[in-house]
Amino acid sequence: MYDISRRRFVVGATTATSVFGLGKSIEFMPSAWAQAAAGDRQNPRGLTHYRFNLGDVEITQIFDGEVLTPPNPNFIHNATVDDTKAALRAANLPDDAIPSSYTVTIAKIGGKYVMFDSGNPPSSQPRTGRLLANMKAAGIDKTDISTIVITHFHGDHIFGLYGEGNNQAWPNIEIVMPAAEYDFWTDPSKTAPLPEGRQGLAKRIQATFPTWKNIRRFSGEAEVMPNVKAVSTPGHSFGHTSYLIASGAQQYLVVGDVAHVTQLFVRNPGWHLSFDQDPKEAEATRRKVLDRIIADKMMAGGYHWGMPGCGTLAKDGNSYVFSPRA
Numbered sequence: 001m002y003d004i005s006r007r008r009f010v011v012g013a014t015t016a017t018s019v020f021g022l023g024k025s026i027e028f029m030p031s032a033w034a035q036a037a038a039g040d041r042q043n044p045r046g047l048t049h050y051r052f053n054l055g056d057v058e059i060t061q062i063f064d065g066e067v068l069t070p071p072n073p074n075f076i077h078n079a080t081v082d083d084t085k086a087a088l089r090a091a092n093l094p095d096d097a098i099p100s101s102y103t104v105t106i107a108k109i110g111g112k113y114v115m116f117d118s119g120n121p122p123s124s125q126p127r128t129g130r131l132l133a134n135m136k137a138a139g140i141d142k143t144d145i146s147t148i149v150i151t152h153f154h155g156d157h158i159f160g161l162y163g164e165g166n167n168q169a170w171p172n173i174e175i176v177m178p179a180a181e182y183d184f185w186t187d188p189s190k191t192a193p194l195p196e197g198r199q200g201l202a203k204r205i206q207a208t209f210p211t212w213k214n215i216r217r218f219s220g221e222a223e224v225m226p227n228v229k230a231v232s233t234p235g236h237s238f239g240h241t242s243y244l245i246a247s248g249a250q251q252y253l254v255v256g257d258v259a260h261v262t263q264l265f266v267r268n269p270g271w272h273l274s275f276d277q278d279p280k281e282a283e284a285t286r287r288k289v290l291d292r293i294i295a296d297k298m299m300a301g302g303y304h305w306g307m308p309g310c311g312t313l314a315k316d317g318n319s320y321v322f323s324p325r326a
């Protein structure tokens with residue numbers, strides 16, 4: 001389960017240190033190699049994957065990587081840099097950077113592998129884009145995947161669908177998408193008011209998805225396949241959708257980006273992430289979903305929750321506490 005490529009990262013650390021002479025401050029470097037060398041803060045055990053059974057369904061969490069962002073006033077609308085740093089320290093994380101990690105959930109249902117979101121493209125290695133390599137470590141080949149289910153259309157969730165340029169990386173399998181999200185992003189009149197930083201994403205989607213024949217859209221809270229039901233969770237993105245995987249009495253919610261990095265947004269559910277399309281709706285959805293996870297005794301996993309990236313939640317006053325699976 002441990003990432004064999006960790007050794008390579010250690011070599012990277014030595015190299016980066018000697019080349020740049022940065023010594024201890026190496027982890028502050030924006031360089032991808034330096035970051036990889038320092039290890040992934042949201043994956044302290046260096047896991048490539050993490051597997052468990054949910055009734056008859058086998059769940060495998062695959063680590064795709066992590067990026068570090070220095071705390072800055074633009075990351076969270078209603079929290080200061082000092083608030084952010086204090087929250088990181090309270091979670092026993094260094095306060096020089098917000099660690100945004102990427103974890104892809106793969107569920108084996110009735111012998112078929114269903115993947116939730118697509119990771120970052122392999123070209124973004126070594127920081128991210130480790131999905132395919134880490135799937136291999138988990139004994140899952142790319143050709144084993146039969147369906148990819150998408151939570152929303154932000155780049156870190158869909159760019160793994162692309163191969164060279166705008167070609168498909170997964171042309172022969174079914175890609176399942178929420179119609180609400182699809183209808184928004186493929187309509188230029190709806191995406192025109194988005195900020196400049198989102199225009200490239202919108203154009204890429206509009207140039208590709210309408211031509212891809214292997215996309216299946218569903219409406220509302222449909223049962224998208226046996227054992228998997230969509231849960232409408234708008235706010236972070238217009239048609240953001242979570243997925244409830246159930247087997248017998250056991251339930252697992254693929255949360256997506258309803259709550260970003262747990263140490264910040266589960267602890268502080270009222271904080272507004274700058275990537276939220278509608279921050280107020282995102283907050284209302286977040287509180288509702290986190291409450292439901294607790295009330296229904298579900299296990300939950302978020303895309304930016306590190307490794308193992310899944311666990312249980314408890315209420316703590318007006319806040320929440322996330323306990324990762326051991």
Ligand SMILES: [Zn+2]
Pocket residue numbers: 154156157257303304
């Ligand atoms: Zn995301």
